[in-house]
Amino acid sequence: MSDKRQRARVQGSWAKPLHKPQQPTAQHVPSAAESWKCGPRSFEFHQPVDPIREIPVEKVIENAGDYEISQGPTGVSRLRLIPGFLQQEEADCMFSKLLAELPWSQKTNYRMMGDAYEEPRLTCWYGELPYTYSRSAMQANTQWHPVLTTLCLGVEQKSGHKFNSLLCNLYRDGKDSIGWHSDNEPSLGPQPIIASLSLGDTRVFSLRKQPLPHQVAKEYHDRGPRINLTFRTIYPEPERPSGRFVR
Numbered sequence: 001m002s003d004k005r006q007r008a009r010v011q012g013s014w015a016k017p018l019h020k021p022q023q024p025t026a027q028h029v030p031s032a033a034e035s036w037k038c039g040p041r042s043f044e045f046h047q048p049v050d051p052i053r054e055i056p057v058e059k060v061i062e063n064a065g066d067y068e069i070s071q072g073p074t075g076v077s078r079l080r081l082i083p084g085f086l087q088q089e090e091a092d093c094m095f096s097k098l099l100a101e102l103p104w105s106q107k108t109n110y111r112m113m114g115d116a117y118e119e120p121r122l123t124c125w126y127g128e129l130p131y132t133y134s135r136s137a138m139q140a141n142t143q144w145h146p147v148l149t150t151l152c153l154g155v156e157q158k159s160g161h162k163f164n165s166l167l168c169n170l171y172r173d174g175k176d177s178i179g180w181h182s183d184n185e186p187s188l189g190p191q192p193i194i195a196s197l198s199l200g201d202t203r204v205f206s207l208r209k210q211p212l213p214h215q216v217a218k219e220y221h222d223r224g225p226r227i228n229l230t231f232r233t234i235y236p237e238p239e240r241p242s243g244r245f246v247r
């Protein structure tokens with residue numbers, strides 16, 4: 001499938017067009033010459049000189065390379081894309097093992113006001129420290145699966161960075177997802193470096209600028225399972241008094 005068609009599919013452009021109303025529903029926009037009188041004051045309409053909001057250009061990153069995503073108060077955010085980091089056969093074999101053998105479970109998170117919701121995907125966590133996000137903690141787990149230990153060494157060698165933890169995500173099908181988030185928990189330090197490795201079916205990873213929110217949205221079309229591994233460095237957090245909804 002051509003690139004453009006695939007993107008259109010992902011964005012749902014093949015969905016049934018909306019029913020067009022018989023009558024135009026657009027609000028009447030007065031011309032410059034028109035004016036309103038209300039009471040003792042009158043108002044005149046002027047077309048705005050500048051666009052009200054610049055819509056950022058959408059860019060698709062598919063080729064290997066280093067990309068500068070944004071420049072913010074804490075520095076430049078960079079992305080390095082390495083397609084084909086593993087040979088296909090090796091990747092397929094690792095994927096089957098991880099799918100069958102990791103201790104996948106569905107995590108419960110809490111909204112600001114304390115209401116609970118289940119994450120629309122399965123996860124598991126490795127590291128000497130627990131990892132807290134969305135007001136719920138994943139417990140420390142030092143029992144690394146041998147495939148994950150091998151992958152961590154390979155990723156460290158390729159990236160030149162050390163990682164002490166790993167968050168694994170399993171998207172069982174196209175309905176599983178991860179919403180917009182920024183991986184900016186204090187335990188990741190002020191300038192987190194994350195190595196993300198994906199196995200299995202392909203999904204669209206969307207990225208916005210400062211402070212680098214990203215998501216893997218649900219898709220309209222069937223998708224097979226996909227595993228994403230994010231190698232991270234976690235630092236101990238200073239003790240905090242526990243608030244009402246801090247878990």
Ligand SMILES: O=C(O)CCC(=O)C(=O)O
Nearest residue numbers: 167169183205216228230
């Ligand atoms: O599945 C992905 O590619 C994204 C995962 C992610 O953003 C995360 O675990 O923080």
Ligand SMILES: [Fe+2]
Nearest residue numbers: 181182183214
């Ligand atoms: Fe993330």
